[in-house]
Amino acid sequence: MTESLDRDRLAAWRTYIEASQRLFTRLEDDLRATSGLSFADYHVLVLLSEVPGQRLRMGELADRLVFSPSRLTYQVSSMQRRGLVARQPCPQDGRGSEAVLTAAGLLALREAAPHHLKSVRTHLMDDLDDAEVAALTRIFSRLGRRLRGADDSDATLATAPGDN
Amino acid sequence: MTESLDRDRLAAWRTYIEASQRLFTRLEDDLRATSGLSFADYHVLVLLSEVPGQRLRMGELADRLVFSPSRLTYQVSSMQRRGLVARQPCPQDGRGSEAVLTAAGLLALREAAPHHLKSVRTHLMDDLDDAEVAALTRIFSRLGRRLRGADDSDATLATAPGDN
DNA sequence: CAACTCTTGTTCAAATTTTGACTAAGTGCT
DNA sequence: AGCACTTAGTCAAAATTTGAACAAGAGTTG
Numbered sequence: 001m002t003e004s005l006d007r008d009r010l011a012a013w014r015t016y017i018e019a020s021q022r023l024f025t026r027l028e029d030d031l032r033a034t035s036g037l038s039f040a041d042y043h044v045l046v047l048l049s050e051v052p053g054q055r056l057r058m059g060e061l062a063d064r065l066v067f068s069p070s071r072l073t074y075q076v077s078s079m080q081r082r083g084l085v086a087r088q089p090c091p092q093d094g095r096g097s098e099a100v101l102t103a104a105g106l107l108a109l110r111e112a113a114p115h116h117l118k119s120v121r122t123h124l125m126d127d128l129d130d131a132e133v134a135a136l137t138r139i140f141s142r143l144g145r146r147l148r149g150a151d152d153s154d155a156t157l158a159t160a161p162g163d164n
Numbered sequence: 165m166t167e168s169l170d171r172d173r174l175a176a177w178r179t180y181i182e183a184s185q186r187l188f189t190r191l192e193d194d195l196r197a198t199s200g201l202s203f204a205d206y207h208v209l210v211l212l213s214e215v216p217g218q219r220l221r222m223g224e225l226a227d228r229l230v231f232s233p234s235r236l237t238y239q240v241s242s243m244q245r246r247g248l249v250a251r252q253p254c255p256q257d258g259r260g261s262e263a264v265l266t267a268a269g270l271l272a273l274r275e276a277a278p279h280h281l282k283s284v285r286t287h288l289m290d291d292l293d294d295a296e297v298a299a300l301t302r303i304f305s306r307l308g309r310r311l312r313g314a315d316d317s318d319a320t321l322a323t324a325p326g327d328n
Numbered sequence: 329c330a331a332c333t334c335t336t337g338t339t340c341a342a343a344t345t346t347t348g349a350c351t352a353a354g355t356g357c358t
Numbered sequence: 359a360g361c362a363c364t365t366a367g368t369c370a371a372a373a374t375t376t377g378a379a380c381a382a383g384a385g386t387t388g
Contacts, residue, residue, distance in 0.1 A: 009289045010281070012301040019308035020184055025230050026311060058337060066189050071375060073338055078373095095336040095383045117174070123314075125173040127306060135299035137176040142291060144183035147190060150287075222366060235346060237367055242345095259354045259365045 023123060030119040035112035040065065040075055042116065045084065045101065045109040054101035057090060061099055084108055187287060194283040199276035204229065204239055206280065209248065209265065209273040218265035221254060225263055248272055 028039045037045070047064055048054050056064075062072040076099050079085045084105035090096035128136065192203045201209070211228055212218050220228075226236040240263050243249045248269035254260035292300065 008294075008301070009285070009292075009297055012292075012297045012304075013284055013289060015301050015308060016304045017188075019304040019311060020188075022230055022311040023307060024181075024184075026314075059335090062337095066186060068376075069337060070339085070377075074374075077338095090336095093336080093384075095381095097337070120177055121173070123311065124307060125177060127310065128173070128176075128303060130172075132299060132303050133173055133176045135296060136303065137172070137179050139292060139296050139300065140176075140180045140183040143187060143288060144179060146291065147183060147186040147287065150190075223364090226366095232347075233366060234348075234368085238345075241367095254365095257355075257365080259352095261366070 026123060027116070027119055031112065031116050034115040034119075035108065037108065037112050040067075041079060041084065042109070042112060044075065044079060044099070045105055045112075048085065048099065048101040049106060049109055054106070055088070055098040057096050057098055059096070079105070190287060191280070191283055195276065195280050198279040198283075199272065201272065201276050204231075205243060205248065206273070206276060208239065208243060208263070209269055209276075212249065212263065212265040213270060213273055218270070219252070219262045221260050221262055223260070243269070 024039070031037055031039065031042060035042075043065060044061065047061065048056060058069070058072055058076065061067075061076070062069055065072065065075075067075060076085060076087065079099075080087055083102060086100045086102050088098050088100050090098050125133070188203070195201055195203065195206060199206075207229060208225065211225065212220060222233075222236060222240065225231075225240070226233055229236065229239075231239060240249060240251065243263075244251055247266060250264045250266050252262050252264050254262050289297070
């Protein structure tokens with residue numbers, strides 16, 4: 001009995017990962033072709049654009065992107081070279097620095113977004129009915145919550161989870 | 165009205181991609197740590213293990229992995245160095261070659277699979293109820309079908325789709 | 329304050345991975 | 359035989375990623 005459940009779940013997993021992988025490469029290709037941005041570039045721009053002051057500490061950015069420090073440094077430096085972000089020393093903490101969205105970065109995002117979102121709709125969202133959208137949201141918001149927690153929890157297992 | 169739909173769909177999309185990205189990096193880290201295999205390695209092993217003769221043409225493998233030819237060559241060469249696969253000339257077609265699963269490759273897969281699958285269960289599947297598993301399967305099998313089709317269609321738009 | 333320790337982010341060189349142009353060889357027509 | 363297409367591999371260049379080592383500041387303790 002658990003057997004057949006496992007079979008279904010395994011099949012679900014394979015289906016999900018295979019299609020997702022295909023989807024992501026497709027979307028990244030589209031994004032690169034229409035805007036010259038990588039997924040990571042785009043993601044950084046989105047994150048910065050949504051936050052007050054359009055700026056984030058490097059560490060914060062690294063956490064959200066799940067990037068190692070030096071990888072993040074590389075990513076931001078690359079975007080800085082292309083004028084998409086700037087780097088500023090952090091006022092509160094002399095060690096830190098912040099990545100700040102530039103006007104050019106915002107423009108790049110505004111230009112890229114319509115194409116990218118269209119691509120997302122075409123390849124994925126337009127095919128889903130409302131119930132499926134709801135299921136997707138439910139499944140992955142739970143998953144995201146768990147994984148975000150799990151990252152800290154290695155160091156914070158004691159710090160009572162708390163239900164946000 | 166379409167507005168609110170779009171909002172939900174956009175949110176669903178962001179939730180999905182963010183959690184998926186986290187999940188994939190987490191699973192790949194687990195996989196690397198327990199077996200020394202990358203996702204791509206593992207995927208190749210799985211694909212080969214499931215096919216009669218445990219062998220696939222390079223092109224076929226490239227299609228399934230969505231890898232460029234030279235990337236696939238690199239991937240297979242690397243696995244060959246590590247003894248996970250062998251390369252054999254294709255009998256039917258003198259140009260081609262086949263990647264063949266070796267005993268060591270099969271062993272590596274058998275050793276890696278339990279850990280990996282456990283990791284998949286722990287991080288994802290155990291949290292889903294049956295309805296969610298069903299939804300996941302439905303959504304992503306449709307998506308996979310569409311994307312597999314779309315890849316060909318670039319070159320085959322004229323060649324009447326035909327319902328296989 | 330001085331001494332320590334922890335954090336933050338960068339640097340640098342090495343390793344890994346990916347790309348793309350080019351080639352060799354074979355296939356399948358005509 | 360001649361020709362166009364396919365299949366993979368090669369090779370060098372570029373891009374990316376890692377990890378160890380480091381500089382500089384924060385924060386704590388006595």
